[in-house]
Amino acid sequence: MPYDSPVLELTTQLIARRSLTPDDAGCCALIAQRLEALGFRSEWINAGGVTNLWASYGSGAPLSILAGHTDVVPTGPLEQWHSDPFAPEIRDGVLYGRGAADMKSGLAAMICAVERLLAAGPVRGTLAFLITSDEEGLAQYGTRHVVKVLAERGIKPDYAIVGEASSNQQLGDRIMIGRRGSLNGVLKVFGKQGHVAYPHKVENPIHRFAPALAELAATVWDQGNAHFPPTSFQVSNLNAGTGANNVVPGECVAVFNFRYCTESTEASLRERVHAILDKHGLRYELAWQLSGEPFLTEQGAAISAAQAAIAEVTGLTPELFTGGGTSDARFISPWGAQTLEIGPINDSIHKINEHVRVADLEPLSAIYEGTLKRLMR
Ligand SMILES: [Zn+2]
Structure with missing residues (x-):
């Protein structure tokens, strides 16, 4: 491993895969491989040229979902990037690359969080990943489709964390609890x-x-x-x-x-x-x-768990935010889950020279782990 941080290592592996919507470029295969090594069962719910991975572990309630997308938006003018957007590069403690913040670091942090969580002992209920390669595009055959398929089977989630970049100035200062x-x-x-x-x-x-x-x-x-x-x-x-x-x-x-x-x-x-x-x-x-449709997660187990985990890792009390654009949480929340978006600082998403602070990667993973621990132990 060229880096001493597992989250950084996995983030760079994902950024190096040129996954422009709806091309997954092998990201989900890499993720499935990591999860299967932990005992997750993978199911591919692909549709309309979109790669969708549903990977689950354990059984029964509560069902906690970690959700995200592997696709990224186009780079924009390459000459304005200071380094190749698909060749991750660290400069002054900052990792640059398309998808660094939206949302390959979130995916990597979630996977590493689950690796540590399961290594530390058993969890109750079911833990699942819902990952799509079409969030940035039309989003017809991505999470919307997977939710429809799973709901028809009678599957009902209790909690969902979407790893979208939610933080404002510092990691953990803001989480999304709803959207217009x-x-x-x-x-x-x-x-x-x-x-x-x-x-x-x-x-x-x-x-x-x-x-x-x-x-x-x-x-x-x-x-x-x-x-x-x-x-x-x-x-x-x-x-x-x-x-x-x-x-x-x-x-x-x-x-x-x-x-x-x-x-x-x-x-x-x-x-x-x-x-x-x-x-x-x-x-x-x-x-x-x-x-x-608009959604709102009311104060409950999910928000309390995230607040406690964020306080433990960062010392901050997150602002509970409902502004900004849309995300796949709009499909997961109406399915019945207490849905939150927790992720890195979002100021560079969709921009030239998209980036994430290297020092935020392991703490982000610790926030996910701490939240899951509180919901599933
Ligand atoms: Zn995103």
Whole structure:
């Protein structure tokens, strides 16, 4: 072993595998090999070109899941990287490479944590890894698919830790306990195209839509709650017009998104948008796409175990956070698990020169071990 840290060693082995979504590039095979050596049973739930590993150990309740993804986002311009993104390199105590923080260090830290945990004595219930190669892409055939397959078998998780980069300034200063939901809409408002000089012969879809848009933008969807800010509505694209200055266009298209909290639901938001559009008498088509439902893990065994483990390892009290983008926790939490995201500092994820602090790797692994120990001994 070229390094004195098992987590560092495994992290570098994973970074060296060029696993651009949905290509797993052999990461899961390496992980399965490590877990099988501990007595885990591997099952491949691959679908649609996506590699999905479900590896479990023990039997019965509670079922604790360690979850993550092997895929990484594209590198961006290579000339801006100070070293090859797939040739892990340490400079000044920092490990550089694509996936260093999102989330190959998290995966390596989890695997090493379980190796130590099982070496120290038996655990109760079932311990399982759910690992996919499509979290950064469409995420149709990744964790969403595996959860569906396992739920159909009657498998119900109790706890889940997703190893996504959650920390803010220091390792352990923040964990994710929930996320807002994300709901997209593509709205097409119809009018009647014609010459601007003959207003009685046209129907301007921009003029028709403007007051409805003003109402949508001004609507208070909810007040938020103790864990979430209020639901927000944002238009990301608004297009109409032929390019000519003497033509009223025939339609106007708006693309919008709701980031919504647990005070609203997909159904309530859809209903309210339709009510506003109908009130303004628009002729329209509206296509909805639910990207993820909101979830929230309430204070309970999982949060308490993580808080105690983080305090023990780092001396910090983590902030319980619900902001930021989405992750596969959106599929695992509705399955019934108390779901947390715990991982390294996230400031470099998806960026050029992505990195993780070498000194954080073994402590991160100790946080996972301490959390599991409290849930499974
Ligand atoms: Zn990630």
